[in-house]
Amino acid sequence: MADFETPEFREYPTIPLIKQDVMAGKGPFVSRAEFDTDLGYPGELPEDWKEKTLEKMGDLLGRYRSLQVFMDSCIKCGACTDKCHYFIGTNDPKNMPVARQDLMRKVYRRYFTFAGKFFPKLVGAVDLTEDVLDEWYNYYHQCSECRRCSVFCPMGIDTAEVTMAAREILAHVGKAQKYSNQIIQKVYKIGNNLGLPGKALKGILEDLEEEMEDECGVPVKFNMDEVGCEALLMTPSADFFAEPHIDGLIGYGKVLHELGITWTVSSKASEAANFGLFIGSYDNIQKISMRIREAAIELKVKRIIFGECGHAWRVAYSFLNTLAGPFDFLDQSYPIPQHILEVTYGALQEGKLRMNKAENDHLTMTFHDSCNVARASRMGDRPGGQFDIPRAVIEASCNNYVDMDADTIKDATFCCGGGGGLLTDDLMELRIKGALPRMEALKQVTEESGVTNIAAICAICKSQFTKTLPYYGFEMDAIMSVHQLVSEAIVMTGSMQEKELDGVDEEEAESESED
Amino acid sequence: MSAFYALLLTVAFLVLIIGLSKKIIQYSRVPAPLKIPVTPAPLTKGGVAVRLAKEAILFAALFRSNKWTWLFGWMFHMSLFIVLLNHLRFFITDVPVLLVLLQNVGEYAAFTMFIGLTGLLVRRIFVARVKYISAPSDYLWLILLMVITLTGIVMRFISHTDIIAIKEFSLGLMSFNWQDLPTDFPLMVHLFLVAILMILLPFSKLLHIPGLFFAPTRNQVDNPREARHISSWAAELDAEKNKVQPK
Numbered sequence: 001m002a003d004f005e006t007p008e009f010r011e012y013p014t015i016p017l018i019k020q021d022v023m024a025g026k027g028p029f030v031s032r033a034e035f036d037t038d039l040g041y042p043g044e045l046p047e048d049w050k051e052k053t054l055e056k057m058g059d060l061l062g063r064y065r066s067l068q069v070f071m072d073s074c075i076k077c078g079a080c081t082d083k084c085h086y087f088i089g090t091n092d093p094k095n096m097p098v099a100r101q102d103l104m105r106k107v108y109r110r111y112f113t114f115a116g117k118f119f120p121k122l123v124g125a126v127d128l129t130e131d132v133l134d135e136w137y138n139y140y141h142q143c144s145e146c147r148r149c150s151v152f153c154p155m156g157i158d159t160a161e162v163t164m165a166a167r168e169i170l171a172h173v174g175k176a177q178k179y180s181n182q183i184i185q186k187v188y189k190i191g192n193n194l195g196l197p198g199k200a201l202k203g204i205l206e207d208l209e210e211e212m213e214d215e216c217g218v219p220v221k222f223n224m225d226e227v228g229c230e231a232l233l234m235t236p237s238a239d240f241f242a243e244p245h246i247d248g249l250i251g252y253g254k255v256l257h258e259l260g261i262t263w264t265v266s267s268k269a270s271e272a273a274n275f276g277l278f279i280g281s282y283d284n285i286q287k288i289s290m291r292i293r294e295a296a297i298e299l300k301v302k303r304i305i306f307g308e309c310g311h312a313w314r315v316a317y318s319f320l321n322t323l324a325g326p327f328d329f330l331d332q333s334y335p336i337p338q339h340i341l342e343v344t345y346g347a348l349q350e351g352k353l354r355m356n357k358a359e360n361d362h363l364t365m366t367f368h369d370s371c372n373v374a375r376a377s378r379m380g381d382r383p384g385g386q387f388d389i390p391r392a393v394i395e396a397s398c399n400n401y402v403d404m405d406a407d408t409i410k411d412a413t414f415c416c417g418g419g420g421g422l423l424t425d426d427l428m429e430l431r432i433k434g435a436l437p438r439m440e441a442l443k444q445v446t447e448e449s450g451v452t453n454i455a456a457i458c459a460i461c462k463s464q465f466t467k468t469l470p471y472y473g474f475e476m477d478a479i480m481s482v483h484q485l486v487s488e489a490i491v492m493t494g495s496m497q498e499k500e501l502d503g504v505d506e507e508e509a510e511s512e513s514e515d
Numbered sequence: 516m517s518a519f520y521a522l523l524l525t526v527a528f529l530v531l532i533i534g535l536s537k538k539i540i541q542y543s544r545v546p547a548p549l550k551i552p553v554t555p556a557p558l559t560k561g562g563v564a565v566r567l568a569k570e571a572i573l574f575a576a577l578f579r580s581n582k583w584t585w586l587f588g589w590m591f592h593m594s595l596f597i598v599l600l601n602h603l604r605f606f607i608t609d610v611p612v613l614l615v616l617l618q619n620v621g622e623y624a625a626f627t628m629f630i631g632l633t634g635l636l637v638r639r640i641f642v643a644r645v646k647y648i649s650a651p652s653d654y655l656w657l658i659l660l661m662v663i664t665l666t667g668i669v670m671r672f673i674s675h676t677d678i679i680a681i682k683e684f685s686l687g688l689m690s691f692n693w694q695d696l697p698t699d700f701p702l703m704v705h706l707f708l709v710a711i712l713m714i715l716l717p718f719s720k721l722l723h724i725p726g727l728f729f730a731p732t733r734n735q736v737d738n739p740r741e742a743r744h745i746s747s748w749a750a751e752l753d754a755e756k757n758k759v760q761p762k
């Protein structure tokens with residue numbers, strides 16, 4: 001495998017002791033100039049990097065109240081110090097949220113506050129050097145921007161905001177991360193994170209249609225660039241071919257078919273994910289979001305529905321209206337945008353979907369709340385709908401469901417370990433170690449309640465779990481999409497499953513129709 | 516000596532008020548371009564007020580994260596609040612009945628305040644994680660507050676000061692009619708450190724007091740789909756981009 005050790009499960013999860021500099025190093029691969037310049041960054045360290053860094057920092061302090069307030073208001077109470085999965089998994093004290101913020105706060109104090117200018121030692125302020133920048137690069141790429149720390153901070157300090165600002169500053173002095181920038185460039189050039197061209201996508205969708213026809217005997221459509229459908233489906237591109245993502249896509253297709261909602265994906269905007277968020281760039285988040293507006297207009301849809309993706313839903317739910325709105329040309333009787341789970345849940349409430357839960361009887365499920373859905377968005381019309389709706393849909397699709405430990409779910413959920421632009425092979429050690437708390441909670445329910453599988457509603461979580469599960473002794477395919485469960489259980493009108501269930505075999509059905 | 520103290524305290528008070536106002540103005544001027552409440556978040560302004568009140572009065576998030584820190588921190592802050600209320604009588608000629616009543620229990624708040632501060636200091640020294648993130652100033656704040664509390668306790672319970680004279684002095688401060696101050700050693704230390712505290716507050720982490728209310732993670736309403744949120748510089752960007760419109 002790799003040159004690091006998978007952390008051992010701890011008998012009683014305790015607060016780890018600190019081990020200085022375990023994760024010191026160079027961080028993920030630095031971006032190549034070619035990716036940066038397309039995104040509006042210099043691509044190399046300029047000579048006046050120091051001035052540029054401070055200038056950008058001042059600029060962001062003046063643009064983001066969050067950053068300005070958070071730089072001042074930390075009281076060093078330590079409440080957040082044991083809340084980050086990366087600290088729990090690595091023991092490196094600089095992965096404690098407050099210590100991560102302090103990397104920037106020390107520089108802030110030195111150059112932007114009275115106390116730090118005149119008494120740097122007293123308040124722990126430091127000079128900005130290239131080593132400091134490298135340390136930023138390393139540790140601000142060990143934060144998945146999951147916001148778990150902010151839930152527990154008495155001041156509401158969200159380290160993710162600091163991380164995003166730090167990455168934006170770093171990018172302005174030629175220290176951007178390769179993985180995220182390369183992906184954003186692909187979105188601009190090809191339309192999605194994976195660089196899947198329209199033609200290939202069309203081929204995949206056509207195959208899916210055929211497969212559905214064979215399996216269910218119902219013409220479930222998977223349209224692309226079809227003008228005049230009711231809904232535009234925005235879904236992470238991993239849904240088009242990765243496992244278990246694609247099984248989720250099939251689930252959306254079946255639900256929408258059954259409800260008679262015509263839908264299409266757009267080849268130009270064939271990606272719900274928005275890595276602009278991860279690199280903290282307002283410009284890029286907006287530019288990526290604008291594709292959605294353009295696609296919706298071009299395809300003349302009435303509503304926009306989002307597939308299962310965590311940070312994409314954060315950007316869609318919380319920012320889309322701000323960044324690419326107002327959406328006055330869409331049908332106002334639906335939430336704009338809407339989550340596929342809201343669609344499915346609503347239909348289940350109204351009794352519009354027939355579910356055969358027994359199809360999933362071989363499974364005992366648990367659910368992993370994805371951080372961006374749990375702590376940065378909502379579903380439905382009540383606070384906390386983002387927790388109840390996915391659970392309700394799972395429970396409508398299977399008979400056996402168990403929650404993991406209360407300290408590891410809902411708004412206290414642990415990140416999968418791969419969010420925030422860290423889902424790259426050059427960070428594998430961090431990803432595996434950061435997965436520890438989630439894996440421990442999963443282990444507990446497998447042992448105590450016989451849980452066999454874990455469902456998620458985020459493309460990153462699903463990919464990350466596929467990688468990490470085997471390191472911790474689970475089966476790789478224990479991770480499932482929520483709509484994969486729906487897909488297994490749903491009984492579409494006129495489908496083979498319906499006939500089978502109602503005891504009419506095919507020949508009879510045919511002879512009946514001949515009558 | 517009295518004049519020195521009168522001047523020091525007046526200056527300290529002004530620095531505190533001006534410094535704090537400047538910070539509050541700065542915080543309210545910097546825009547919050549995106550909706551970033553930590554969810555589940557309230558859907559109404561009233562709900563946000565409740566959320567903030569729970570944080571400010573009960574330290575709800577801290578309670579969830581660490582019971583010991585909560586216990587000592589909450590004990591200290593609530594005691595400090597009562598102690599401050601008790602000090603009001605130095606600035607009011609006719610003390611209202613309520614304050615007089617409070618005083619009977621209130622004077623013991625100094626002890627709980629001291630215990631709270633001690634707990635926080637012990638934690639800072641002995642919990643490795645907290646020690647790691649502490650700068651010298653973090654210890655100094657606690658020690659400063661402890662000395663202020665101790666001198667207060669000494670004056671109240673051990674070597675009594677001339678309360679009447681102090682009241683005359685403090686009332687005089689407000690009308691710039693400087694009076695003589697008793698020259699007890701504990702009082703000198705007490706007032707000097709209080710002045711220092713007031714002067715440093717706007718330049719220190721004690722800014723957490725206004726900061727709490729300005730954190731967008733806690734003070735925003737969760738309604739991005741219903742109401743379009745747009746800040747000043749984002750609005751400019753918005754106009755510039757000249758969005759595509761349906762034909």
Ligand code: SF4
Binds near residue numbers: 075077152157
């Ligand atoms: S919990 Fe908040 S205030 Fe306390 S140390 Fe962490 S970031 Fe600072």
Ligand code: SF4
Binds near residue numbers: 084146149415
């Ligand atoms: S946002 Fe998440 S990953 Fe980042 S410091 Fe906080 S808990 Fe850790």
